[in-house]
Amino acid sequence: MKTFTRSEVARHSAENDIWIIIDASVYDMSRFIDMHPGGAFPILEFAGKDATDAFYGLHKQDVLLKYNRYKIGTIENEQPQINFYQAGDISKVPYAESSFWMGYKSPYFTENHARFRVAVRKILDGLKSEAREIEDSGERPSDEFVQKVGAAGLLAANIGPDAVHGIHLPGGIKPEEYDYFYEMIVHEEFARWACPGLGSGLLGGMTISVPTVINFGKPALKAKVLPLVLSGKKRMCLAITEPYTGSDVANIKTTAKLSSDGSHYIVNGVKKWITTGCFADYFSTAVRTEGGISMLLIERTEGVETKLIKTSSGSSAGTAYVTFENVKVPKENLLGVENQGFKVILSNFNHERYIMLCGASMAARLVVEDCFKWANQRKVFGKRLIDQPVIRNKLAGMIAQVESMHNWLENLTFQMNHMNYDEQSIKMAGPLALCKYQMTRMLHHVSDDACQIFGGRAITKGGMGRNIESLQRTYKFSAILGGSEEIMADLGVRQAMKYFPKGARL
Template sequence: MVSEFVVRAVALCHIIIWCSCSTGYPGSAFCIRTAHPLRKSQFPAMVSPAMLKGMNTEVYGEGHPFGDPAWYQAYNTPYYNDSHKQFRKLMREYVDEHIMSNVHDWDEKGVIPKEMYLEAGKQGTLALCIGRPWPEKYYGKAPWGFEPDYFHELIMYDEMSRTGSVGFQWGIAGGTTIGLPPVYHHGSEELKNRVMPPCVKGEKVCCLAITEPTAGSDVANLKCSAKLEGDFYILNGEKKWITNGIFADFFTVACRTGKPGVGGISLLLVEKDMPGVETRKMKCSGAWSSGTTYITFDDVKVPKGNLLGKEGKGFQYMMQNFNHERFAFCAMSTRFARVCLEDSLTFAGKRKTFGKTLIQHPVIRWKVAEMARMVEATHNWLEWITYQLNTMPKMEAMLKLGGHTALCKVQCTKVMEYCAREAAQIFGGLSYSRGGQGEKVERLNREVRAMAIPGGSEEIMLDLGVKQSTKLAQMAKMFAEAAPQQAAAKL
């Protein structure tokens, strides 16, 4: 027996045609799907369970149009397997049970309870944030019974972003995502053995400290400096807008140890209890529970063993993690846009004006359609990038994907901004009140800039995307022209 829910999901096109013909406006398809359960007697004769034979009828989630990625809603995909479906189920249950109803209160208080970090560590989500390979040496085997890939990480960001809270997302894992990978990949064994286990298990927090009052995307302009004196670097300077800084135990600090420009930048791991480290929480427009911080380093003595990798290679190490960082931004921003779309659809199916639900007004359907086409197109690009990360060797991904991840970040945050604005127009005054029906829409409108500016502003990303893609095309042409000559030389 095929359930009514599955029938209406896979027969959506037939339903839209039927509703348009029988009621006179296309919007009725949405109203029926979301507000009223369908009975078999309501289906047109052309739709029968027999027609479903051989069709993909696997639906996950609430089934709202565009409320989840297409592969949740009975569409075929080349990317996901049973382990992804299993992980999706675990993440959704975890978010719904432990997080969703608490996010607003945590954001208002500006802090996430410590036990949530420990729970995130237990779930394995913190270890998943640092990219591949899975840190088995410092965490143990993945708790789900399989080795995760980048699509599992995409699912994690996507499902957790259903909360509609940048503050929660960056608060629970922001520092780990961008601050811990340099330690994982370039720290000494002694340093990794001491820092990695407590951070991936949620016992301690590591953050990334690059941005300064006068240096953001222009990393080469860093003023924070460290001078080697004997067995210690003496660190002086300031860092601003540092995610997780107020409650971090470790800071991955970009500082100048040599000549001007990017060649003089190194990475030091600074510990919060070192004398001369001062932190103060910053008051920002949004992301209140992320712990945005102003940090001052005043003659901080950092053991030279806390140098990550080699001196003068800091910029190179940061660049190695930029693709992964932007990937995380893209995954979160796209779901935040989808949250605005889904909440708008749900609200528009209930709210009535002038004797009609909002979704029955063409101007509202136009807004929904614009949001939907942007979200779906953007998510497809994101999945393509995820596939490249999954299948390319690390060096090839660094070489080829920098421009794509930069441009995709702009796309994702612009779509988030558009959807947040349009959702606010649909919700009206409810989108201007903290809490209540418009809670997520109100919050995401405040937090758009927290996704658009960090990790590379739109202007920098657009320029970088074009320059890198142009250079890559030139290199590819050179390689193609050189290949026949090299083959002939071997003969």
Template sequence: MATQSNTSTKTFTRDEVSKHRTKGDLWIIIDSKVYDISRFANLHPGGLNVLLDEEVAGQDATKIFFGLHRHEVLLKPAYARLQIGTLQDESPVILAPIPGQISTVPYGEPTWLTNGYYSPYFKESHRALQKAFRKFVDEVIYPDAQACEESGKRLSQSVVDLMAEKNINAMRLGPGKHLKGLTLMDGVVQPEEFDYFHEMILNQEVSRIGARGYGDGLLAGMVIGLPPVLNFGSEELKRKVIPEVFGGKKFICLAISEAFAGSDVAGLKTTATKTEDGKHWIVNGTKKWITNGTFAGYFTVGCRTEGGFTVILVERGEGVETMPIKTSYSSAAGTAYITFDNVKVPVENTLGPEDAGLIVMLSNFNHERWVMTCVSIRSQRMVVEECMKWVNQREVFGRPLVSQAVIRHKLAGMIARVESAQAWLENVTYQMTKMSYKQQSAKLAGQIGFIKMYATRTAQETAADAVQIFGGRGITKTGMGRFIEHYHRTVTFDSLLGGAEDVLGDLGVRQAIKQMPKNARL
């Protein structure tokens, strides 16, 4: 046995480890690393007897460990400290993930990121942004996401500040004039070359965190609430609001949905009436299911006005009250019920034409649904990767789970769904890069409606299959199947937000029917 002073560099033979197999003197081997769990044994959630089993105590427990625990457990400081050395002449097989690393699991990445495959859509700047942003997500966003998803607290201000520093908030609104003069992600992509594929990368990389509530809490309200200000606000209003939001000093949300009206904009009951001098709006009413509403400083509000429907930017202040709504996912999303009680708002905060607010709202629906589609598809791929890992390490009846034909059949369906959805998404995204905003509205509203419907429906199929593959672990909030349980519990959010599946499917058909040639016959 080596005698280096640093215990983590000590080496042991398997025979030496096997001598430590009793209560109070208990060692085990996991992936060539030796752990002294003598003091920890009584604290083990599974009980002491499990550790004293003859296949565990003093033995190589690698297979047993990875049948019950995720690798991340070994990386936690409390457990990492239990390591006292390594096995002589042996090296770990299962390595800790490296921030920014590309997965080598088949279908764990979209084809364009998979070694040996090609794509006509992605350039070097796309790959550079993906590499830099994934590292940022792994190192900065992921740990905050796991903590906040559990605690229900909104994202940490330190994360917001780092995102602002790299102009991530600005990039999440897609290509446009708002990026001019900014240094994007430390310069890996220039503002003038930033396109919808770059934005797609940001959306898909964020979704890898496996924390759906936090994902929406990661300023999703900004993505849908700020564009009306950016595109329809006065220059003075934009000079004030946009730097605050991009800089992470204030948050913004979109407040359209109501308890009575839901997605029926024509049925909104929130009102805005002008004061006698015509200088202010007085806003009254309620909004419900508003993402980021609990911590927003600005609210992009849809109001019924005398001549129709008007969108107004309301700043948090007297008469504005927000209350959290408990939903299936974490309150980290900041989902809120909002009350406006005689809120006085300057008329300069009107976004777009008075009484023509429907144009303001519809202008961003395609982009909003496209973003949700990006997220839904990449989240499905994360589940595919989880399942691929699990079926290869889980043994049943003395054989890997993947040896079961029914399991392979489920995997085949999951892979086919996510690959087809990603291919469709990339095609639609390419069309977006070639079309003006007006052309996108005319030609892609139906396509985007269809692909969102398809993505969220296939997501629910994949969620159901994944639970069956993981069994009891797939309905347990901790341990091996925790990401599967979370995904299955929260997957329906995407099927409702931005338009329910049936509504979007009908939208696509109606748009297609409008384009039917009059001379078309069987």
């Protein structure tokens, strides 16, 4: 890169010869001006001048990376004054990371966890640009993209400690060392993409369906299906909800009748709001058998059709209306015991809610970071936003709520690390349900205050307020999916009442 003086840059201020300065770097805008989405005027206004403040008032740093080819040099004897994010960096903005990553002590995290987070962040930062293109287009995540995530060990890592045996994990972490705090990190780092549609299409259906095969599939079925799904070569979803019944699983209408020779089931029925369903090769499906509810793993074959349901999270979620018409399913694809499908269905609710909690916590924290940055750089009526007491008050409320919820989540993660599955089933359903209830209430308040801080940018897709708009548009998914707020609140109290001492009185 060449070096220039500011006076040299100033000479390039004609309409067909435009140089500008952004944080001690020099950019030739001559070829870009006709392509500038905001028209020629904003660039012409700063031709030959320093445009740093104006640029950061309109754009994120990602734009500089995207158009780095127009950089031709730097200003002589000047150093950049703005911290430029590099892949894998841990943010230095207050409360942008949870306390351990900001230099505080933790009873939970180790240096291995820190090394793992940086390694995962580097991988996902490298995929972020492609992820956001998929999110914005609403397209199906490509096989190549999904397999990149699988090759990094990050599909299996999303499912938890039981899924990573034999998997090469980032940061040199051994599978036997992998615990729920490592898993928490994985969910948080994917949430940093701020791509809720893609996140659902890539991970949503998989994380809630694969455990049904891990825990209830026959050895031959596991050997066939798990390597394909965890590598990203095949995709999988959970098909329980129906248009007639919603969450009332006991009243599902999809039937599975055993053939006369007893070799296979014949499945008929429909499912609705099935995350990843449009892309799925396998459907872990709740069906009504002769004596009750059962679970079958159904391959995409003749008689299986899927139609896209458009939702607020975006079409990359692959949310589907699924039709099964005389679908033949081998009896070997039965998950668990016939007529005891409720055990399979209920087995993963705690973990599903845990995944949602981790993603929600980081989504809110990402918004806090953006608001903190914006309040420090945005000037209104001659003052920065951060100089206004009302803005500091909003930030304080957001920070306090995020930190409170995250600390509860860390405690629940610790409990999960020190309980086997049976103990988790007994003790964790209530606390996880109440935490989810309060977490989604927190998202509501944080999203609302963030919108007020960002103004019009908060309701504009893309650009400066991208993360805020995304959260505002989609946070209700966390309040409804995996158990609505009302159901979670009731479940939490009902679980507590199981241990209420009979003789307790005021």
